[in-house]
Amino acid sequence: MTTIPLTPLVAQLPASVPFVGPEAQERQRGQPFKARIGANESVFGPSPKAVAAMRAAAAEAWMYGDPEALELRQALARHHGVPTEAVMAGEGIDGLFGTAVRLFVEPGVAVVTSLGAYPTFNYHVTGFGGRLVTVPYRDDHEDPEALLETALVEGARLVFLANPDNPMASWVTAERVQRLLDGLPSDCLLLLDEAYGDFAPDAALPAMQIERPNLLRFRTFSKAHGLAGLRVGYVIGAPAVIDCFNKVRNHFGLGRVAQAGALAALQDQAYLRQVVAQVAEARAAIAAIAADNGLTALPSASNFVAVDCGGDGAFAGRVLAGLIDRGVFVRMPGVAPLNRCIRISAGRPADLAVLAEALPQALAEARARG
Numbered sequence: 001m002t003t004i005p006l007t008p009l010v011a012q013l014p015a016s017v018p019f020v021g022p023e024a025q026e027r028q029r030g031q032p033f034k035a036r037i038g039a040n041e042s043v044f045g046p047s048p049k050a051v052a053a054m055r056a057a058a059a060e061a062w063m064y065g066d067p068e069a070l071e072l073r074q075a076l077a078r079h080h081g082v083p084t085e086a087v088m089a090g091e092g093i094d095g096l097f098g099t100a101v102r103l104f105v106e107p108g109v110a111v112v113t114s115l116g117a118y119p120t121f122n123y124h125v126t127g128f129g130g131r132l133v134t135v136p137y138r139d140d141h142e143d144p145e146a147l148l149e150t151a152l153v154e155g156a157r158l159v160f161l162a163n164p165d166n167p168m169a170s171w172v173t174a175e176r177v178q179r180l181l182d183g184l185p186s187d188c189l190l191l192l193d194e195a196y197g198d199f200a201p202d203a204a205l206p207a208m209q210i211e212r213p214n215l216l217r218f219r220t221f222s223k224a225h226g227l228a229g230l231r232v233g234y235v236i237g238a239p240a241v242i243d244c245f246n247k248v249r250n251h252f253g254l255g256r257v258a259q260a261g262a263l264a265a266l267q268d269q270a271y272l273r274q275v276v277a278q279v280a281e282a283r284a285a286i287a288a289i290a291a292d293n294g295l296t297a298l299p300s301a302s303n304f305v306a307v308d309c310g311g312d313g314a315f316a317g318r319v320l321a322g323l324i325d326r327g328v329f330v331r332m333p334g335v336a337p338l339n340r341c342i343r344i345s346a347g348r349p350a351d352l353a354v355l356a357e358a359l360p361q362a363l364a365e366a367r368a369r370g
């Protein structure tokens with residue numbers, strides 16, 4: 001028998017993936033989903049101008065993309081009112097997390113996050129041997145004060161906070177984020193995940209402060225811009241810290257078509273505003289469907305809604321399975337007490353009509369099997 005000469009670190013990693021894709025579920029079901037409202041993608045799609053730019057770039061895809069992604073980074077810098085040197089673009093937030101964690105985490109280093117928060121971040125921390133320390137949610141919100149306290153006790157190198165949050169869609173005020181940041185020692189970085197920042201109230205977003213070497217803010221084109229399949233995200237931080245990404249990042253990771261599409265999407269802010277409005281309507285429609293079924297939709301500052309199924313995680317799991325059986329792709333949080341909810345992404349009226357039809361049946365079945 002041949003042995004695979006893995007590093008000791010990788011050899012002891014679990015053979016798990018953070019998410020099973022809806023494609024795998026469709027293969028297993030033997031049929032496609034009728035409504036794909038489970039991964040917080042934007043069913044409203046990207047700006048037609050972004051589609052046109054990607055189409056034009058397709059014939060030029062024989063060339064590597066600009067490894068500095070300069071045009072895109074300059075446009076992002078102008079958009080956020082920061083210097084270009086404060087922005088790094090990469091293969092989605094997920095890809096940038098891998099790079100950021102590699103920069104700061106070695107085996108045994110403590111990293112603080114919330115119990116049930118974004119799993120892909122945890123996946124990267126584990127992959128570099130970091131020691132994850134979790135803090136419970138408080139009333140379905142991430143808890144900045146407890147994150148700070150735990151980071152201080154543990155001597156953490158990184159603290160993760162998603163604001164607005166996934167999977168609960170709740171948010172905390174910029175003042176509380178700022179107090180967390182101000183309380184951290186200079187050798188502990190706050191990784192502020194603003195994947196849903198485009199949907200957030202202004203009161204959730206702290207001022208840009210690129211003079212702070214221990215704040216990294218992550219944004220993406222995957223959610224409001226409707227380009228999840230393109231893989232473009234970016235991180236904003238102190239130029240000296242951002243420059244460190246160049247030591248380890250995949251310099252040609254951002255393809256030419258991706259750079260062109262993201263740039264055109266950024267330039268179409270009118271389309272973005274329209275999507276944000278459509279998402280708000282969809283959230284209200286999901287809340288109404290939940291109420292029609294006697295369920296409570298939690299307030300959402302995002303492009304999805306956590307719907308409290310009114311029971312425990314096992315019950316919500318049965319509701320979820322019933323929806324999936326009926327062709328509705330949705331997901332749910334992984335741990336109690338968050339897992340009493342299912343997570344439903346904003347859909348078009350046609351997607352939500354499929355949900356409205358399937359939910360009462362899934363609920364009745366979940367109750368009958370309970």
Ligand SMILES: *Cc1c(COP(=O)(O)O)cnc(C)c1O
Pocket residue numbers: 040091092093094095118162165166193195219220221222228232233
């Ligand atoms: C969707 C999501 C991401 C992933 O963003 P990509 O740019 O597509 O990698 C990151 N963080 C949170 C909290 C998300 O929900």
